[in-house]
Amino acid sequence: MKKDILIWGAGAIGGTLGAYLLRAGYDVTFVDIDEAHVAAMNDPQQGLTISGPIDNFTQHAAAFTPATLLKAHPDTRWSRIFLAVKSHHTLIASETLQPFLAEDGFxxxxxxxxxxxxxxxxxxKARTLGSFVNFGADWTAPGQITYSNRAAVVVGELDGQITPRVVALHQDICHFEPDAILTSDINAYLWGKLGYASLLFAQAVGEVGIADSLARQELWPLWRELAGEVVAVGRANGIALKSFNGFNPEAFDPEAPLSLSEQSIIDMVEFNRPNVKTHSGIWRDLAIRKRTTEVDGQLGEVVRIGAEFGIKCPKTEGLIQLIKEIEQGKRPQSDCNILELLEK
Structure with missing residues (x-):
């Protein structure tokens, strides 16, 4: 048997996207390792609820854990599997989902x-596509996701070709985000998100929200250095980072005028200020869910790739250390952490 869409990881990103596609009439199946979340989605009295200022609706979804999917659908293959797990779980998730991927699927x-x-x-590689997402959403309880704000969504082939399958995918994604972008350079957006993510990881070691953290003018030199390290590594790797939602990579080039970086920071503050989602998902991982963040899979990769090009990333390395100390319970989340990083 062959089916259409399998969402592997039904949390904030996968759950929101999958719920919209399900509502639009697509054949969508969910997989998640959280048994309570899976049970809630399958419960006729509960289902998967998307709530918040953007939309409010409930979809009754077919959901499984990886183990129960194998029992229920040992011979089923999916044409499209949307992988939405944390970056540090990518390898094990890819290996687990591989038997469910159709030969001509992606x-x-x-x-x-x-x-x-x-x-x-x-x-x-021929069966892998990339996407960039920046919308705000949080998994809040089994079967419950808060969709806080719309933002950039981009899809593309890894080699930059505009193929029939990515055109069709883009049209489908527009059921969720009408302004979704089809790009011939997905890596430029992925690296742009890493630059922005460096600021979100910094916000996560403190207490105040994204907009309030970015708006602190005494920290603007730190934002310039952190994002600047990512921009430098990306460019050394041949990537021309793309702008989105106020983040302008050009503004964080060491040679860029201060006025340009200051304007980008102001634009990011203005973008984030109205959002119901005040704190990053990274902050929630540390403060609420008490779990390991994606710091190794994101900023750790920046440091690793930078080393290949002989580029040092001292602020990024310092931030990674702060995150790990918080994860290990050796350091509380405090705005003092950001000031400490600024002074290093």
Whole structure:
């Protein structure tokens, strides 16, 4: 048997996107490792509820854990698998989902970080597509996701070709985000998100929200350095980073005028200020869910690739250390952490 869309990871990103596609009439199946979340989605009295200022609706979804999917659908293959797990779970998830992928199908990474290479190492580069997402959503309880704000959504082939399958995918994604972009340079957006993510990881070590953190003028030199390290590594790797939702990579070039970086920071503050989602998902991982963040899969990759080009990333390395100390319970989340990083 062959089916259409399998959402692997039904949290904030996968759950929101999948719910919209399900509502639009697509054949969507969900997989998640959280048994309570899976049970809630399958419960006729509950289902998967998307709530918040953007939309409010409930979809009754077919959901499984990886183990129960194998029992229920041992011979079923999916044409499109949307992978939406945390970056550090990419390899094991790719290996687990591979038997469910149709020979002529593909895996779409709907993740933060540079996960496409890992996916391709398992299912093949020809069966891997990339996407960039920046919308705000939070998993709040089993069967419950808060969709807080619209933002950039981009899809593309890894080699930049505009193929029939990516054109069709883009049209389908527009049921969720009408302004979704079809790009011939998905890596430029993925690296742009890494630059922005460096600021979100910094916000996560403190207490105040994204807009309030970015708006602190005494920290603007730090934002310039952090994002600047990502921009430098990306460019050394041949990537011309793309702008989105106020983040302008050009503004964080070491040679860029201060006025340009200041304007980009102001634009990011203005974009984030109205959002119901005040704190990053990284902050929630540390403060509320008490779990490991994606710091190794995102900023760790920046440091690793930078080393290959002889580029040092001292602020990024310092931020990674702060995140790990918080994860290990050795350091509380405090705005003092950001000031400490500024002074290093």
């Amino acid at each position: 895996v779409l990474s709907v993740q933060n970080g540079l996960c496409e290479k890992t996916i391709a190492s398992v299912v093949g």
